[in-house]
Amino acid sequence: MRWKTAEYSGWGRAIRANGQMARPEKRAALTALMAEEPAPAIGMRRSYGDACLNDGGRAVHMIRLDKFLGFDAETGILTAEAGLTLGEITRVMAPRGWLPAVLPGTGFATVGGAIANDVHGKNHHNAGTFAQHVVAMTLLTPDGAEHRVTPETTPDLFRATVGGVGQTGIIASAEMRLKRVKSDLVTVTERRANGFDEFIAMLDSSDTTYSVGWIDATARGADLGRGLLEEAETAGGLVPTPKSSRTVPMNAPRFALSAPVVKLFNAMWYRRVPKSGHTVVKPINDFFFQLDRIHDWNRLYGKNGFHQFQCVVPLSAAAQLRDMLERISASGLASPLAVLKRTGEGRAGMMSFPMEGYTLAVDLRAQPECEALIKRLEDMTADAGGRIYFAKDALCGADRIQQMYPDLDAWRAEVAKHDPEGRMITDLVRRLKLREPA
Amino acid sequence: MSETWIILGATSSMARALARALTERGDNLLLAGRDMDELEQMAEDCRLRGAPVAEAVAFDARDPKGFAVLVSRAEAVEGTLNAAVFVGSMPEQAEIDADPSLVDGTIADSFTGPARFLQMLAPLIEARGKGTVVGVGSVAGDRGRLGNYVYGSAKAGFATYLSGLRNRLTRSGGHVITVKPGFVDTAMTWGIEGMFLVAPPEKVAEDILKAVRKKRNVIYTPFFWRWIMLIIRSVPEPIFKKLSI
Numbered sequence: 001m002r003w004k005t006a007e008y009s010g011w012g013r014a015i016r017a018n019g020q021m022a023r024p025e026k027r028a029a030l031t032a033l034m035a036e037e038p039a040p041a042i043g044m045r046r047s048y049g050d051a052c053l054n055d056g057g058r059a060v061h062m063i064r065l066d067k068f069l070g071f072d073a074e075t076g077i078l079t080a081e082a083g084l085t086l087g088e089i090t091r092v093m094a095p096r097g098w099l100p101a102v103l104p105g106t107g108f109a110t111v112g113g114a115i116a117n118d119v120h121g122k123n124h125h126n127a128g129t130f131a132q133h134v135v136a137m138t139l140l141t142p143d144g145a146e147h148r149v150t151p152e153t154t155p156d157l158f159r160a161t162v163g164g165v166g167q168t169g170i171i172a173s174a175e176m177r178l179k180r181v182k183s184d185l186v187t188v189t190e191r192r193a194n195g196f197d198e199f200i201a202m203l204d205s206s207d208t209t210y211s212v213g214w215i216d217a218t219a220r221g222a223d224l225g226r227g228l229l230e231e232a233e234t235a236g237g238l239v240p241t242p243k244s245s246r247t248v249p250m251n252a253p254r255f256a257l258s259a260p261v262v263k264l265f266n267a268m269w270y271r272r273v274p275k276s277g278h279t280v281v282k283p284i285n286d287f288f289f290q291l292d293r294i295h296d297w298n299r300l301y302g303k304n305g306f307h308q309f310q311c312v313v314p315l316s317a318a319a320q321l322r323d324m325l326e327r328i329s330a331s332g333l334a335s336p337l338a339v340l341k342r343t344g345e346g347r348a349g350m351m352s353f354p355m356e357g358y359t360l361a362v363d364l365r366a367q368p369e370c371e372a373l374i375k376r377l378e379d380m381t382a383d384a385g386g387r388i389y390f391a392k393d394a395l396c397g398a399d400r401i402q403q404m405y406p407d408l409d410a411w412r413a414e415v416a417k418h419d420p421e422g423r424m425i426t427d428l429v430r431r432l433k434l435r436e437p438a
Numbered sequence: 439m440s441e442t443w444i445i446l447g448a449t450s451s452m453a454r455a456l457a458r459a460l461t462e463r464g465d466n467l468l469l470a471g472r473d474m475d476e477l478e479q480m481a482e483d484c485r486l487r488g489a490p491v492a493e494a495v496a497f498d499a500r501d502p503k504g505f506a507v508l509v510s511r512a513e514a515v516e517g518t519l520n521a522a523v524f525v526g527s528m529p530e531q532a533e534i535d536a537d538p539s540l541v542d543g544t545i546a547d548s549f550t551g552p553a554r555f556l557q558m559l560a561p562l563i564e565a566r567g568k569g570t571v572v573g574v575g576s577v578a579g580d581r582g583r584l585g586n587y588v589y590g591s592a593k594a595g596f597a598t599y600l601s602g603l604r605n606r607l608t609r610s611g612g613h614v615i616t617v618k619p620g621f622v623d624t625a626m627t628w629g630i631e632g633m634f635l636v637a638p639p640e641k642v643a644e645d646i647l648k649a650v651r652k653k654r655n656v657i658y659t660p661f662f663w664r665w666i667m668l669i670i671r672s673v674p675e676p677i678f679k680k681l682s683i
Contacts, residue, residue, distance in 0.1 A: 004629030025451050025625045026476045064451065067483035092487055 001033045003058065010045050010052050011298055013305030014366035015394055017053035017427060023061040027081070027172065030065060034170060035144030038423045041170040043083060043110035047117060048308045049394025050427035051165055057425075060170060062112055068092070069173055076178045077135060082112030082171045087289060094184040094284050099234070101133040101179045105339075107289040112171045117391040118163030118352040120343065121288070122210040122232070128346025129354060131162035133177045141169035142423040151348075160414035163349030165390055167415045167424045167435065181234045186210070186287040188232040191277035192270065196225025196322050203342040203358070209233050210287075212341050216266040217325065217334035217362050218259070225325055227340060228273050232287060247295040251303040257365055259332040266336055301365055306335065307394055309374050310361035312343055312354060313386035320384035321358055324377055328362055331373050337363040350407035350414075351434075353389045361392065371395050390428060398433040412437070440490060442466040442515045444508065444559070446497055446552060447524035449476045451624045452574065455643035456522060461489040463647075466515075470497035470508055471525075499525045499551025500543060509558045519562055522572040522646070523552045528589040528626055541588050548592035553599045560603065564610040570650055571607070571614045573600040577658065579618070580667045584682050604655060615649050616656040617642070620663035635660070 003020035022039070024030040033039075039058035052059075062083035069079040076098060080089065086100050087107020093099065104119040113119075114130045115137065121127070136150045139161060147169075151158045161168045189208075193199035199213060208231035215227035255261065291297050298305070309328075313321050328334050339361040343354045364370050374395045381388055387404035388396055402408050412435060415424075422435060429435055443460055445453050448469035457467055461484045469477050469484070469492060477494035484492035495508050512519060526548035534540045556571060563569035578586050579593030597616055604614035621627055621636045637660050645659040658664040673681070 002625075002629040023625070023628055026449060026473060027479065028473060028476065029625075067479055068486040069479055070482055071486055 001029060001037070008042075008045065008053070009305070010048050010050060010394070012048035012307055012366070012394060013298055013301070013303075014307055015050055015053070015305075015427075017050070017055035019054050019056055020058045021061050022058070023064055025064040027065065030060070030170065030172060031140060031144075031146070033060065034140040034142065038142035038144070038169075040166045040424045040426050041082070041112060041116075043113040044085060044108045046106050046109045046113060047391040049392060050431060051117065051390055051393075052113075053427040054425075055427050059426075062110060062170070065172070066110075076180065077175050078178050079173060079175045080111050081173045082110060082115075084111050085109065086111065086114060087285070087292065089178075090284060090288070093178060094181065097181055097183075098178040099181045099284070100130075101177060102127055102130040103288045104130070105289065105291065107285065107292050111174055111176070115162050115171055115174060116164060116166045118347060118349050118354075119391065120346075120354050122212040122230075122341070124346060124354060125211070125342055125344040126209060127179075128344065129163075129348050129352055130176075131348035131352070132346055134162065134174050134348070135177060136175040137161065138172045138174070139169050140172055141418045142421070143418075146172075156410075156414050157418070159348070159350045160411050160418075161349070163347070163352035164411065164415065165351070165428060165434075166426060167429060168418045169424065181284075183235065184284040185235050186232045186282050186284055187235045187279060188230055188282055188287060189277060189279045190273045191229050191231075192273055192275060193225075193227050193229055195223060196325065199225050199227055199229070199340060200318050200358070202229050203340070206231055206342070212339060214269070215325070215338045215340040215360070216270055217328050217338035218263045218266050218332075220326075220329050224329060225322065225340075226270060227338075228270065234284070235281065245293045245295055248297055248299040250299060252300045254302055257301060257335050262335055269336060301335070301363075304366045306366050307364050307370050307374060308337075308361060308392040309364060309377055310359060310389040310392040311377065311381040311386050312357050312359040312389070313381060313384040314355060314357040317384035317386060318358060320380060321360055324360065324380050327373070327376065327380075328364075331364075331369065333364045333367060333370060333373065335363040335365060337361075350411040351390070351405055353387060353391070355387065357386065359389075361389075390432075393428070393432075396432065398431070401432050401434065408434070440464060440466055441518040441520055442468065442491070444468045444470060444512055444519070444521040445524065446470050446499075446521070446555065447526065448480060449473055450524045451639040452619070452622060452642050453522065453524040454480065455639040456524075456646055457484055457489075457492075458487060459640075459643045459647055461487045461492070464488065464490060466491035468493050468495050468508070468511060468515075470495045472496070472498050497525075497555075499555075500546045502551065502554050505555050505558055508555070509562075512559060512562055518568050519559075519566060520570045520572070520650075521556065521559055522574070523556070524574050525552050526574070526576070526589075526593070528586060531584070531586050531588065534588050544588050545592045545595070548589060549595040549599070553596065556599075556603060560607060560612075563607055563612040567611040569607075569612050571600075571603065571612070572617060572646055572650065573597075573603075573614065574617045574619065575600070577618050577620050577663050577667050581670055581678070613653055615646070615654055617646055617649070618656070618658045618663065618667075620658065620660060620666070635662070
């Protein structure tokens, strides 16, 4: 396999890696590579920080292994190569009445990435995580062996692989259960939440299939925690209006997302929805992948990039979450992109992120002050009994991880069995010392 | 009436991009190549994406005895029969310099193998009175260069063959398109130094389909390679022989 030396980064672009990349185009090439010179897999690099980076080392770019391998319309089980994107599955399968059971906020994520980060979506409270709908995987371990991994036959390896940020080997393909939908349209109801407590109450009483909140992370005082709750169901019978995509052509200047601009934008965005709320019909892609219509939107943060902080805290820790939000809004670093959602218990792997509670995600322009803020938020998260999300993280320290992820030791032991030489280690794993014995 | 495409070298990334674009048109596909596992998977991929028929067929450019299977499968096709040829191989020139026997395989993959197959297919197209052959050459065939002149000469031979085949098939209603891609983002160019203006395979597929619709004869893809190669061809030989581009 020929290796290409390149600089690359995750979606946040704030940290970069320099290393060698292979890009197999056939399954046989991937198998040979894993037998001879194993390296960790990367996909569309939609994780924000360093989960998809291996600075100074090697990585296997999976995006050309992107075939549909089979679909059983009786059971709804789709078999796909790991490099296939969830957006492509949606594009091909939704018109036939099928949809991935869980969709994250971007359709550019690959099947392999969605499993390795055990991603969740706007229906987490009732559907759980992506990997809870995975019935089997073909895993290539760094010794060159091929394994069929299922929750029933190989429960430990399954639970170490899903959410396991690529450490057990490379997922070549997966079988996943799709869900039936009436059409490729969604009815969306948006309502205002005047402040944090009202927002939490609205989330607690929401019972729609999909629900997610946009939160104004710049609002302070009485407005703290205000936002918009979006509740949705898939619907049928109306004609969709596809919209064309656009591309951000270059890095935006610093002032584009400066504090006063963001504050003004957020206030306008909040008032976009009338006080009484409103209901609209959207094509499926516009609802699930709102930002995908603007290609390379990460350039809006300028050449320095950005960080995303995402945590989840238990239901009982809403007050601590409010404190965290206060800190974020006081920092003046927040961008318009901030999400508050109620999560359920669902998680499929030892290192999966979700827990029953509330998850908060906020984009922060990459600035020197970011590091201290995120470290503080990380501590507050751990104190509240919550955890941070590896797919988003770039700055956290190693010391609170054990507390956040109680299955870390079991995971570490299972990973060591399959990758004893540490060939699959990435920058994230090194930084958070995930593979080092406690 | 649906059209059927025979795609030689179907597992290459340019061929795969074309196959996927053809499934969107609802065309039938006969996917030919050596890696049968990969071809079977690709056929299933094309069917799930909407191709009414997609079949894997064995084809090895270096084994002409095996061509008859594919030709007889093509004979059974009803309606318009088209072919797109993507086969070819490019060992590094240094490897060929070290082992001159590699010349034979390079020329068989890129020229004589596909030419012999098209020679067998031509009567079927003539009998139907319609059908398009897309032959993928390379800008490397426009002038022999230090870095890849064996590969280049095979592609030059193939381009001349296609020109003659066009001359022949046009008399019976068939058509031949010569496609000359510049640098394309494939396994062949991945990680090679000195690549510039590298086009995604999907762009090549899009250009090919446009050429099919418009019945073009010779296309460069992306288009600007026509001008780059015009300049390269016009450098006088006394100067060109001293260049290493």
